[in-house]
Amino acid sequence: MKYILSDIQGPVAIIKLNRTEKYNSFIREMSVELQQAIDEAVKHEPVRSLLITGEGKAFCSGQDLSEAIDPGGPGIKKIVEEHYNPVILKIRNAPKPVIAAVNGVAAGAGANIALACDIVLAGKSATFIQAFSKIGLIPDSGGTFILPRLVGWHRALALCMTGDKVSADEAKAMGMVYKVYDDEKLLEEAISFAKQMASMPTTGLAYTKMLFNRSATQALEQQLNDEGEFQVKATATFDFKEGVNAFMEKRKPQFTGK
Numbered sequence: 001m002k003y004i005l006s007d008i009q010g011p012v013a014i015i016k017l018n019r020t021e022k023y024n025s026f027i028r029e030m031s032v033e034l035q036q037a038i039d040e041a042v043k044h045e046p047v048r049s050l051l052i053t054g055e056g057k058a059f060c061s062g063q064d065l066s067e068a069i070d071p072g073g074p075g076i077k078k079i080v081e082e083h084y085n086p087v088i089l090k091i092r093n094a095p096k097p098v099i100a101a102v103n104g105v106a107a108g109a110g111a112n113i114a115l116a117c118d119i120v121l122a123g124k125s126a127t128f129i130q131a132f133s134k135i136g137l138i139p140d141s142g143g144t145f146i147l148p149r150l151v152g153w154h155r156a157l158a159l160c161m162t163g164d165k166v167s168a169d170e171a172k173a174m175g176m177v178y179k180v181y182d183d184e185k186l187l188e189e190a191i192s193f194a195k196q197m198a199s200m201p202t203t204g205l206a207y208t209k210m211l212f213n214r215s216a217t218q219a220l221e222q223q224l225n226d227e228g229e230f231q232v233k234a235t236a237t238f239d240f241k242e243g244v245n246a247f248m249e250k251r252k253p254q255f256t257g258k
Contacts, residue, residue, distance in 0.1 A: 003030035005055060006037045011048040011198035012191060013041035020056035025064040026109060028074055031083035038090045038098075048198035048257050050094065051190055052117060053101035062108025062131060084109050084141040091116045092213055095206035097197040101190035102126040102168070103183065112141035115150060115176060118209060121193060122168040122177045123186040130160045149216065150175050201239030202257035 005016040015037045017024040024030075041050050054060055067073045074082070091098050091113070100117035107129040114120055114128070130147070132139050139147070139160050148156040151174045159166065171177040181189045197205070207230040215223050234240055239255045246253035 001033040001037065003027070004033040004037045006040070008041075008044070008047060009191060010195065011046060012194040013037075013044065013047045013050045014191065014194075015041065015050060015052045016055045017053070017060050018055045019064075020058075022064060023058035023061035023105065024054045024056065024110070025061045026083060027064045027067050028079075028083060031087060035086050035090060038087070038094065042090075042094050042096060047096065048202045049097040049099065049194045051099050051101060051194040052091075052113075053187065053190065054103050056104075058104040058110075059100075059102045059106040059114060059126065060110025061105055062110045065135075080140050084113075087113060088116045088142045091118075092209075095209075096202055097194070097200075097205055097209075099190065099194050099197065101186055102128070102177070103186055105129065107131045109141040112139065112143040112146065115146050116142050119193075119197075120171075120177045121186065121190050122171065122180050123183040124168055124180055125183050126168040126171075126177075126180075128166040128171050128176060129163060131163050133161055133163045145216070147176075199255060201237065201243060201253075201255045203237050203239060204234050207234055 003018050005018045007014045015034070017030065017034070019025060019027070019030060038050065041047050063079065068076060068079060097119065098117045100114040100120045102114050102120060102122040104123070104125060105127050106114045108131045111128045111130060130139050130143060138144070143160065147159065150156070151159070155174065166174070166176070168177060168180045172180050211223070211226060211230060214226055238258045242255060243253050
């Protein structure tokens with residue numbers, strides 16, 4: 001792949017956006033490669049968590065506008081439907097933890113791809129910008145769905161309407177970011193964090209993620225029923241038995257993700 005760097009470090013797949021000369025802005029080829037990288041990491045059984053970050057000085061500055069306005073290009077409809085929507089769905093539906101390590105700017109679709117991940121880590125210099133309003137567009141890549149659920153309706157609408165820049169510390173205070181690290185330590189800390197997640201009972205984590213996804217669109221009664229269903233499934237896993245045995249034997253559990 002040309003625009004995506006993929007590296008397997010033990011149980012962690014590190015996926016880097018790699019158009020550094022364009023601040024990792026998206027073009028069609030990059031989106032196709034990112035979708036492929038996510039698919040391969042999900043299918044690769046030894047991989048138990050995914051880490052998405054940017055190469056160079058930026059996480060992702062969003063869509064490359066030269067492609068968006070090119071009369072011979074794919075056009076906005078295809079860009080949204082084929083470049084971004086599949087990426088968001090692959091992240092949300094991945095049965096493994098997906099962690100974003102946001103280095104530098106995350107703007108437009110870049111911000112919303114980061115926020116679609118299960119856990120967001122950021123360097124101190126990271127910024128999040130819903131840049132769409134600056135050029136008369138609306139937030140895509142799940143921005144109108146995910147952001148209000150993270151920071152609240154009014155704050156999310158204000159961020160989308162103003163296009164204000166949000167610092168890493170502000171994003172953490174709002175609930176967009178889980179942890180903030182010094183820039184020079186971000187990747188190291190993020191890999192360590194991803195390895196920690198990979199050592200967890202990842203089947204149970206996948207069930208938790210599925211339930212969170214469902215909770216956005218269904219009523220409490222159905223959610224309670226689904227929790228009961230998935231709890232029964234969780235008790236049938238090896239990791240549940242290992243967790244209970246380790247607790248009783250006062251030792252550290254050795255989870256396998258099965």
